[in-house]
Amino acid sequence: MTKLERIIKDKEFIFESLHDGISIIDHRGIVVYVNNSNTRITRKDKSYFIGKHVQDVVPDSGMLGVLETGKKLVDITTHVYDATVISNIVPILDGERIIGVISIFRDITEIKKLNDKLEYANTTIKQLYEKLHEVNENKSDLVVGKSQAMKEVMKYALKAGMVDSNLLIEGESGTGKEVLARFVHKNSPRKGKPFLVVNCASIPFNLLESELFGYEEGAFTGARKGGHPGFFEMAAGGTLLLDEIGDMDIALQSKILRVIQNKEIIKVGGNKIIPVDVRIIAATHKDLRSLVASGKFREDLYYRLEVIKIYIPPLRERKEDIIYYIDNMLGKMGKKIGRDVRMGEDALKILNSYDYPGNIRELENIIERAVVMDEDGIISKKDLPLYVTEQAPKGSSQLSLQYQDHFPTMEEVEADVIRKALDKYKSKSKAADVLNISRAALYRKMKNFDIK
Numbered sequence: 001m002t003k004l005e006r007i008i009k010d011k012e013f014i015f016e017s018l019h020d021g022i023s024i025i026d027h028r029g030i031v032v033y034v035n036n037s038n039t040r041i042t043r044k045d046k047s048y049f050i051g052k053h054v055q056d057v058v059p060d061s062g063m064l065g066v067l068e069t070g071k072k073l074v075d076i077t078t079h080v081y082d083a084t085v086i087s088n089i090v091p092i093l094d095g096e097r098i099i100g101v102i103s104i105f106r107d108i109t110e111i112k113k114l115n116d117k118l119e120y121a122n123t124t125i126k127q128l129y130e131k132l133h134e135v136n137e138n139k140s141d142l143v144v145g146k147s148q149a150m151k152e153v154m155k156y157a158l159k160a161g162m163v164d165s166n167l168l169i170e171g172e173s174g175t176g177k178e179v180l181a182r183f184v185h186k187n188s189p190r191k192g193k194p195f196l197v198v199n200c201a202s203i204p205f206n207l208l209e210s211e212l213f214g215y216e217e218g219a220f221t222g223a224r225k226g227g228h229p230g231f232f233e234m235a236a237g238g239t240l241l242l243d244e245i246g247d248m249d250i251a252l253q254s255k256i257l258r259v260i261q262n263k264e265i266i267k268v269g270g271n272k273i274i275p276v277d278v279r280i281i282a283a284t285h286k287d288l289r290s291l292v293a294s295g296k297f298r299e300d301l302y303y304r305l306e307v308i309k310i311y312i313p314p315l316r317e318r319k320e321d322i323i324y325y326i327d328n329m330l331g332k333m334g335k336k337i338g339r340d341v342r343m344g345e346d347a348l349k350i351l352n353s354y355d356y357p358g359n360i361r362e363l364e365n366i367i368e369r370a371v372v373m374d375e376d377g378i379i380s381k382k383d384l385p386l387y388v389t390e391q392a393p394k395g396s397s398q399l400s401l402q403y404q405d406h407f408p409t410m411e412e413v414e415a416d417v418i419r420k421a422l423d424k425y426k427s428k429s430k431a432a433d434v435l436n437i438s439r440a441a442l443y444r445k446m447k448n449f450d451i452k
């Protein structure tokens with residue numbers, strides 16, 4: 001009996017009692033074990049898998065990759081026959097040697113279907129809402145502000161407009177990635193041609209493929225007569241923004257890579273090659289590089305997309321810009337309601353110290369609400385939402401020291417503050433920055449106080 005067989009035998013009782021599916025391959029990639037839950041999820045008998053090479057029975061499985069690299073894959077969403085599963089794939093080691101790979105996967109088909117339906121419905125509602133209120137009309141109004149960070153962003157955006165390379169825009173939700181993409185398009189030779197946006201996170205996987213590439217008549221049940229053009233065709237000559245690309249299914253990522261490389265598409269259910277001329281801008285609030293590292297995003301696609309990369313910093317890191325956004329918003333809203341509204345001193349002070357987890361979108365909502373609440377033409381504290389006015393005053397509670405019986409010495413306080421800064425910012429240079437001391441001073445104090 002091999003070592004792997006012994007491990008399986010020892011653990012078989014546990015494996016069989018799990019609700020999650022399990023498959024195990026040996027060092028050659030041959031499936032040597034599947035549990036009962038695997039049969040339930042895949043609807044295939046054990047005999048269908050056992051003794052076969054994993055490539056022949058589950059071609060999309062990440063198991064061979066793990067066998068090759070020895071690196072585990074965690075929380076990977078894949079498709080196993082008709083099921084959507086979320087898997088952890090881990091090497092089985094004998095000392096340093098990889099003797100097999102185990103994949104443990106959970107069936108999320110129903111949850112995914114419901115979630116997809118819900119997200120799709122939400123997107124439809126949002127799109128209809130936007131159309132109804134014509135929020136699109138001013139979407140290209142771009143406020144730059146005066147922060148150095150935003151000036152840099154604009155410098156790169158203008159450069160990106162002058163060339164036709166792919167562009168990747170990173171930044172937290174609501175920082176203005178779509179607005180910036182639109183700006184790049186409007187300042188590029190493609191202006192005057194379509195600028196289309198596809199949100200890769202809110203359209204279900206199988207629908208997204210046909211939305212992007214289009215489909216031929218009869219491609220699937222419910223396919224429209226005469227087929228349907230996809231975004232790539234509809235954006236001909238223009239720019240296509242693939243928003244939330246970090247959420248794109250890995251199988252679809254390969255297809256996007258092919259479009260970028262070959263500049264052609266094949267519709268779902270078709271076989272005709274259609275040339276496409278579209279500039280791709282991708283946007284994401286996720287850190288694509290770490291998605292690449294964890295195997296959730298294709299490295300080759302990442303490098304194709306980030307020919308030019310622009311990172312939009314969150315609003316809390318460039319508070320000097322807040323006033324410019326507010327002025328712009330008040331101007332627009334004032335026009336809409338037909339009267340001037342100004343920002344009062346007290347409200348501005350509060351707005352300048354708030355952290356805006358939702359960035360400019362959140363600031364917009366706060367201002368819109370304040371304009372509605374306002375009665376005298378000057379926005380004051382009472383017109384702002386409670387969660388903004390009742391935020392913890394800066395620099396107080398988070399670092400407050402909680403000594404009860406013992407009153408601390410200055411050294412203890414100093415050591416405590418340093419520990420908290422290091423703990424919060426995880427970076428010595430950032431901690432030194434916020435403490436307003438040099439890095440050398442920080443190192444010296446850490447040594448004195450024996451802080452590791």
Ligand SMILES: Nc1ncnc2c1ncn2[C@@H]1O[C@H](COP(=O)(O)OP(=O)(O)OP(=O)(O)O)[C@@H](O)[C@H]1O
Nearest residue numbers: 141142143172173174175176177178179285360361
């Ligand atoms: N530079 C800017 N000037 C004026 N308005 C802006 C700017 N940036 C963002 N906004 C406004 O903030 C809101 C959010 O912008 P946008 O949709 O571009 O953000 P996003 O980063 O793409 O968000 P998400 O990641 O959630 O898709 C929009 O209503 C937009 O008009």
